[in-house]
Amino acid sequence: MNPKxxxxxxxARGVAPAFLLVAAxxxxxxxxxxxxxxxxxxxxxxxxxxxxxxTPLVNGVSGMLVSExxxxxxxxxREDQNPVLPANSMPNYGVYALSDDDALAVYAYVRTLxxxxxxxxxxxxxxxxLEASDxxxxxxxxxx
Amino acid sequence: MPDKDxxxxxxxxxxxxxxxxxxxLLGGAGGAAAEPEGPAALAVPxxxxxxxxxxxxxxxxPTEIRRAAKRPGSDLMxxxxxxxxxxxxxxxPASSFEGLQESIVNYGDPPNAMPELITALHExxxxxxxxxxxxxxxxxxAVMLHGTIGLQHASxxxxxxxxxxxxxxxxxxxxxxxxxxxxxxxxxxxxxxAFTKWDAHxxxxxxxLLDLQQAYNEAITPPxxxxxxxxxxxxxxxxxxxxxxPAYRPPAFPVIDRDDARAIAEGLLRARNPRIHVxxxxxxxxxxxxVELAELVGASVRTDAATGPMSFPQRHPQSGPGTxxxxxxxxxxxxxxxxxxxxxxxxxxxxxxxxxxxxFGGVRExxxxxxxxxxxxxxxxxxxxxxxLIVAEIMRIRSEAEVRSSGARIARHRAANxxxxxxxxxxxxxxxxxxxxxxPVSLARLYAELWPLIMDEDWCLSSPTxxxxxxxxxxxxxxxxxxxxxxxxxxxxxxxxxxxxxxxxxxxARNxxxxxxxxxxxxxxxxxSLWTAAHHRLPLLTIMHNNRGYHQEVMYLQYMxxxxxxxxxxxxxxxxxxEPYIDYARLAAAxxxxxxxxxxxxxxxAPALERGVAAVKAGRPYLVDVITQPR
Numbered sequence: 001m002n003p004k005x006x007x008x009x010x011x012a013r014g015v016a017p018a019f020l021l022v023a024a025x026x027x028x029x030x031x032x033x034x035x036x037x038x039x040x041x042x043x044x045x046x047x048x049x050x051x052x053x054x055t056p057l058v059n060g061v062s063g064m065l066v067s068e069x070x071x072x073x074x075x076x077x078r079e080d081q082n083p084v085l086p087a088n089s090m091p092n093y094g095v096y097a098l099s100d101d102d103a104l105a106v107y108a109y110v111r112t113l114x115x116x117x118x119x120x121x122x123x124x125x126x127x128x129x130l131e132a133s134d135x136x137x138x139x140x141x142x143x144x
Numbered sequence: 145m146p147d148k149d150x151x152x153x154x155x156x157x158x159x160x161x162x163x164x165x166x167x168x169l170l171g172g173a174g175g176a177a178a179e180p181e182g183p184a185a186l187a188v189p190x191x192x193x194x195x196x197x198x199x200x201x202x203x204x205x206p207t208e209i210r211r212a213a214k215r216p217g218s219d220l221m222x223x224x225x226x227x228x229x230x231x232x233x234x235x236x237p238a239s240s241f242e243g244l245q246e247s248i249v250n251y252g253d254p255p256n257a258m259p260e261l262i263t264a265l266h267e268x269x270x271x272x273x274x275x276x277x278x279x280x281x282x283x284x285x286a287v288m289l290h291g292t293i294g295l296q297h298a299s300x301x302x303x304x305x306x307x308x309x310x311x312x313x314x315x316x317x318x319x320x321x322x323x324x325x326x327x328x329x330x331x332x333x334x335x336x337x338a339f340t341k342w343d344a345h346x347x348x349x350x351x352x353l354l355d356l357q358q359a360y361n362e363a364i365t366p367p368x369x370x371x372x373x374x375x376x377x378x379x380x381x382x383x384x385x386x387x388x389x390p391a392y393r394p395p396a397f398p399v400i401d402r403d404d405a406r407a408i409a410e411g412l413l414r415a416r417n418p419r420i421h422v423x424x425x426x427x428x429x430x431x432x433x434x435v436e437l438a439e440l441v442g443a444s445v446r447t448d449a450a451t452g453p454m455s456f457p458q459r460h461p462q463s464g465p466g467t468x469x470x471x472x473x474x475x476x477x478x479x480x481x482x483x484x485x486x487x488x489x490x491x492x493x494x495x496x497x498x499x500x501x502x503x504f505g506g507v508r509e510x511x512x513x514x515x516x517x518x519x520x521x522x523x524x525x526x527x528x529x530x531x532x533l534i535v536a537e538i539m540r541i542r543s544e545a546e547v548r549s550s551g552a553r554i555a556r557h558r559a560a561n562x563x564x565x566x567x568x569x570x571x572x573x574x575x576x577x578x579x580x581x582x583x584p585v586s587l588a589r590l591y592a593e594l595w596p597l598i599m600d601e602d603w604c605l606s607s608p609t610x611x612x613x614x615x616x617x618x619x620x621x622x623x624x625x626x627x628x629x630x631x632x633x634x635x636x637x638x639x640x641x642x643x644x645x646x647x648x649x650x651x652x653a654r655n656x657x658x659x660x661x662x663x664x665x666x667x668x669x670x671x672x673s674l675w676t677a678a679h680h681r682l683p684l685l686t687i688m689h690n691n692r693g694y695h696q697e698v699m700y701l702q703y704m705x706x707x708x709x710x711x712x713x714x715x716x717x718x719x720x721x722x723e724p725y726i727d728y729a730r731l732a733a734a735x736x737x738x739x740x741x742x743x744x745x746x747x748x749x750a751p752a753l754e755r756g757v758a759a760v761k762a763g764r765p766y767l768v769d770v771i772t773q774p775r
Contacts, residue, residue: 040713045698045774052579052586054613054775078707088699091706098711117577125750126573128596129619133569137459137623 027068027108029101034109037102046090051113058115071107072100202254217349218247218380221315223389224356225259226252230286230313232277232649234262234270236297238290240317240327243380245288259286262649263679264642265672267294271301271370272642273649273673274312275633279453280604280626280647282427284311284363291318291327295335300636303504305370306339306491308633311363312370313356318345319377332374338498341369341491349382354390361395366488366526368426397529400486402537404523405530408475408484409537413546415473417466417553418443422456423479423487423527428625430454430528434477437531438462440538442550444471444557448479449622452630457623462554464561477527486527572618584771585746590687591615593750594659597757602656606647607640608632611663611696612689613775626650638669641686645673648682648765657760660686662767664721664728665694671731677765678736684765685756688728690742691774693720698774732767741769 038044044053051057057065064074078092093103120126191199221244225233233248235241249256264270270287277285289295295316305312320328329335333343342362346352352375359371400408412418420443422434434456438445444466447456456463476485498504523530576588592615605616605628622628629647632639644660651658667688677684693716701715716722725742732739738759743752752768759766 037713042698042702042712042715045695045702048579048582048586048773048775049584050579050582052582053773056578058578086700087703088696089703091702091712092709093706093712094709096711097706097709115578115582117580120570120573120577123573123577123580123592125592125596128599129573129592130569132596132599132621133565137457137461 027104027111029068029104029106029108031105031108031112033102034105034107037098037106038109041098041106043106046088047110050115051110052115056115057110058113060111065107065111068104068107072103075103213381213383215384216243216247216380217352217382217384218243219251220349220353220384220387220389221356221375221380222247222251222259224353225286227389227392228357228360230259230284230360232262232273232285233259233288233315234264234273234285234646235288236264236267236270236290236294238288238294238317239322240291240294240319240377241288241315241375241380242317243377244315244317244375247380263676265675266642266670267297268299268301268638269642269645269670269673269676271298271305271312271314272639272670273646273676274314275301275305275308275310275639276606276629276643276646276648277650278305278311278646279308279629279643280606280650282425282430282454282625284313284360285646285649286313286315289314289316291316291322292329292332292335293327295332299336299339301639301642302336302370303339304633304636304639306341306633308631309366309368309491310370310633311368313359313363314340314370314372315356316372316374317377317380318374321377333372334499336370336372338500338502338504339370340372340497341367341494343372343374345374346379347376349379349384350387350390352379357390357392361393364426365395365397366426367491367493369491369494397526398488398524399533400523400525400530402533404484405533405537406541408534409541411473411483412437412441412443412475412534413538413542413550415471417468417471419446419466419471419474420444420456421446421474421476421479421481423448423477424452424630425454425478425528425625426488426526427454427528430531431456431625433528433531433535435460437535437538439554440535440550442553442557443475444553444561447622449627450617450620452628454625455622458627459565459621459623461558461561464557464564467553467556467560477531481521484521484523486523486525486530488526489524568618576615576619579773581746582773583744583746584691584773585744585749586773587613587689587775588615589746589749590661590689590770590772591619594687594753595620597750597753598657598659601757601761602654603627604629604647604651604656604658605661606644606658606684607660607662609661611775612661612772626656637663637666640666641673641677642670644684644686645677645680645682648677648684649680651683652681652763657683657685657757660684662686662688664688664690664692664726667728667731668721668726671735674732674735674737674765674767681763682765683760683763685760686732686765686767687753687756688741688767688769689772690728690769691772692722692725693774695719695774728769729767732769737765737767739767739769741767742771743769744771 046055047053047057064071075093248259248261267289274285274287289298316332318328318332322328337343344355346355355373359373363371418441420438422445425431431454445456445463447458447463449455449458474482478487576592579586580589604626608631609616640660640662644658648658697719698715701719702712705712705715729739729741740752743749756766756768
């Protein structure tokens with residue numbers, strides 16, 4: 001990977017937590033309460049414990065986290081759906097299921113979620129995988 | 145009432161004469177110093193060294209035989225299995241096949257070898273083992289089931305084998321004289337007829353031997369699937385006299401005709417950028433043939449090797465998009481192809497088996513387009529058996545110029561596919577950094593940490609990975625026919641540990657190791673296969689994807705509650721495994737398997753996996769319990 005990009009990524013990793021913490025402080029919701037709601041409603045199912053699941057929320061990456069209003073609208077927007085087939089996509093959260101206060105608490109909580117993973121070249125397993133991919137397919141080996 | 149010790153199979157005299165008996169007596173007299181080590185020490189004596197040696201086949205048959213039954217019919221049945229190359233028979237013991245079981249463990253030199261009796265703790269596990277074995281070897285092992293009840297225990301796994309087109313040979317013992325008439329029936333096979341490929345209930349010993357051969361042939365011909373022979377207890381015990389074994393006739397596989405073979409050969413040779421799509425072939429030999437064909441014409445190849453068994457090696461230089469996607473001739477081998485698809489018949493051709501009209505698996509038209517639906521370019525034939533005909537035509541008609549151009553194409557494909565692979569891998573690794581240091585452990589990290597530990601081994605990933613996000617598909621290299629055994633045929637849960645034990649049976653004698661990424665919910669259906677793996681010393685590494693719930697159902701319920709506007713904060717009810725958490729390391733230990741965990745600190749993961757790989761390479765099954773992100 002380009003060393004310049006790597007340096008920029010590392011710089012961003014250092015800055016991101018502080019930025020997100022400041023961002024969270026500016027929200028109306030109670031982040032501590034939001035952590036409880038996040039767990040009780042099973043948000044971790046798709047978004048992971050700590051927000052780094054299959055559909056990550058960490059580092060404010062989701063477009064639905066741009067503002068509290070957008071987040072609320074996203075939660076409420078699918079109230080008129082009643083699908084026949086089972087679905088595991090994002091559930092709807094009507095106001096009777098999740099109050100505005102709880103929703104904003106979740107918003108405040110997820111905006112505090114930060115992930116600072118190591119770079120590719122800092123993960124030994126990744127380096128081994130990349131190195132192995134350079135090995136030629138051994139045509140003398142039995143396959144099968 | 146029989147004596148309690150007699151019921152347990154241990155006579156009172158033998159018990160008192162054993163060390164365990166002595167301890168018990170001393171304890172009963174109040175001798176505190178004679179306190180046994182634990183309850184198990186009181187129950188029965190441990191097997192002797194001589195007994196353990198006999199268990200693994202080191203038995204010396206008596207030189208002079210005096211017995212009522214000189215040549216029991218079941219000895220001939222076992223000889224038929226031997227001649228068919230059946231390596232294993234999995235069974236949970238039962239009276240209706242006692243004659244056959246006695247022959248397996250005592251007949252032959254050495255006894256209990258080819259086939260070896262594998263102790264299953266549940267009939268469903270026995271059939272799951274047969275599925276894992278067949279999907280990695282491309283041929284069946286056998287299963288014995290007890291009458292109506294054993295067959296019903298096994299039925300879900302049979303159903304799964306049917307839809308997974310997995311060859312399994314089943315023998316159902318039938319004993320009309322048994323005191324429990326509920327365990328027999330006039331037509332036992334009828335219980336599972338709608339989801340087996342073929343069945344028989346012979347009434348003579350000679351016919352039983354023929355039917356066993358036929359069951360094998362039907363299982364391995366497309367559509368491959370489970371077959372069943374009901375064998376009466378009387379036939380197993382019948383004196384065979386001088387009855388000769390019937391000669392075995394191998395099955396004929398449906399192949400394309402010569403005109404089609406020639407048209408395909410011309411299409412591949414004359415194309416500027418030929419392409420071959422390879423689905424799931426029947427056996428490793430089919431894979432070898434597909435490689436030969438692709439290399440002969442210099443085609444780029446699309447493979448299913450990362451999603452299931454018996455497909456083209458994923459990292460073969462010709463596997464990938466190739467130099468360009470302007471393919472001007474596309475051949476499908478057991479999958480779709482724009483210009484020709486050679487596909488064997490599927491289970492849809494077995495509709496007449498569903499005599500009750502239940503419509504298993506076909507009650508409505510599929511929601512998604514099925515690859516099994518024939519199209520205008522479909523040739524209904526077995527691809528594996530047809531490839532040699534195409535190769536022969538190519539060798540007959542190709543010109544020197546075509547030989548040179550195919551060689552040049554291979555060189556171009558090699559470079560293009562390597563570049564594509566590198567780009568794909570870098571993007572995949574970048575995406576999989578997310579949550580790397582998080583706890584619970586990310587599934588991407590689990591797959592990534594495991595791969596360097598096994599990449600230089602002959603390995604088999606036995607478990608379906610749909611619930612663990614399939615990170616292996618892009619991170620690992622699936623280059624052998626058994627690299628990944630794919631999905632369970634009908635999505636039925638409870639399959640993984642049994643199928644993995646079966647794959648490990650195949651692996652044990654082949655210096656191969658088996659990896660089972662085991663969902664926690666799945667393991668709890670029939671965990672007894674952990675004991676089977678420990679007992680038979682199978683090279684099986686089980687890594688728990690322990691998200692402490694039936695997570696797919698959590699998400700379904702969340703969505704359902706969402707559309708009804710009633711909240712998702714009670715969706716853990718009936719879908720999660722908490723209060724109490726299940727300790728899988730201790731569960732494995734209880735079955736005699738080395739284990740460790742639960743591990744939720746990602747820094748502890750790699751060393752644990754390393755210990756697990758070392759154990760299975762030494763021939764000991766091992767379980768690592770990992771607390772994981774839900775997906």
